[in-house]
Amino acid sequence: MSTQTTQAARTAPRTGSPDVLRRVAGWAAAGYVAIFVLAIFGNFLALDPTIHPGEPGATADALREAGTTFRLGIAAFLGIFLADVVVAWALYELFAPVGRSLSLLAAWFRLTYTVVLGAAMGLLYVAVSLAERGTSAGDEGVLLALQAFDFTWVVGLAAFGAHLLLVARLLVAAAGPRWLAAVMTLAGAAYVVDTVAHIVLADYEAWAGGFLLMVALPSVVGELAFTIWLAMVARGRRSIAAG
Structure with missing residues (x-):
């Protein structure tokens, strides 16, 4: 090994160093912002307006x-799929100094959710392909494909909920805000409970509004606050405790 290479290795930022932690926190924050924007468009502006429960023709x-x-x-969901991979990597690097095994498990749970979302996207393509055929049988398939996408995504959100529960523990270990860890814990548990409710409640639709509120409130507050915290770490205004 040359003298120059040895010197470069000594001076390069090491994993867990403040420079590296700020950098990966910035990547995680940017990924979350991208996911927020893409999710609003993909879910609320593109997907939701087309679904008319119980009305295949109208859908x-x-x-x-x-x-x-x-x-x-x-395409927006594809962007979420890719951004989630970046966030999973960045959060692993960010929290590895305070708990490498737990951080790795959290990353695996998020990647599991991401893979499920990626597979579910195929159902969206099936729906639009059937709709373009314009047959009554195809119309039935359109609604079924959209409902299957929704349920598959909900199953994946159980893994995402487990990810949030682990991130909450890592936040405490990293001397992050305990109130934020508590909100993230509530959000993670809510995702898991909602998935179970989808499976075991035959009349889930009758309770859907309450479950939506249960999931949305801690999730939106917690993940938005977490994004702000990540941005503050990236700017050096917050620090990660050493493990």
């Missing part, structure tokens, strides 16, 4: 009318 007609927007929504 297929809505999808055909908004075909370009719906396809852009699929």
Whole structure:
């Protein structure tokens, strides 16, 4: 090994160093911002307006009318899929100094959710393809494909909930805000409970509003606050405790 190479190795930022932690915190914060923006478009502006529960014809007609927007929504979910991989890596690097095994497990849970979301995206493509055929049998398949996407995504969110529960523990270990860890714990538990409710409650739709509130409130507050905290770590205004 040359003298120059040895010197470069000595001066390069090491894993767990303040420079590296700020850098990966910045990547995680940027990934979260991208996910927020893409999720709003993909879910609330592209997907939700096309779904008419119990009305296959109306659902297929809505999808055909908004075909370009719906396809852009699929692209938005693809962006979420890719951004989640970056966030999983960045959070692993960020929290590894305070708990490498726990941080790795948290990353695996997030990647599991990401893989499930990626597989579910195929159902969105099936829905738009069937809608473009314009047959009554195809209309039935459109609604079924969209419902299957929703349920598959919900199953994946159970793994995402487990990820949040572990991140909350890592936040405490890293001397992060305990109130934020508590909110993240509530959000993680809510995701898991909601998935179980989808499976075991035959009349889930009758309780859907309450479950939505249970999940959305701690999730939006917790993940938004977590994004701000990550940005503050990236700017050096917050630090990660050494393990």
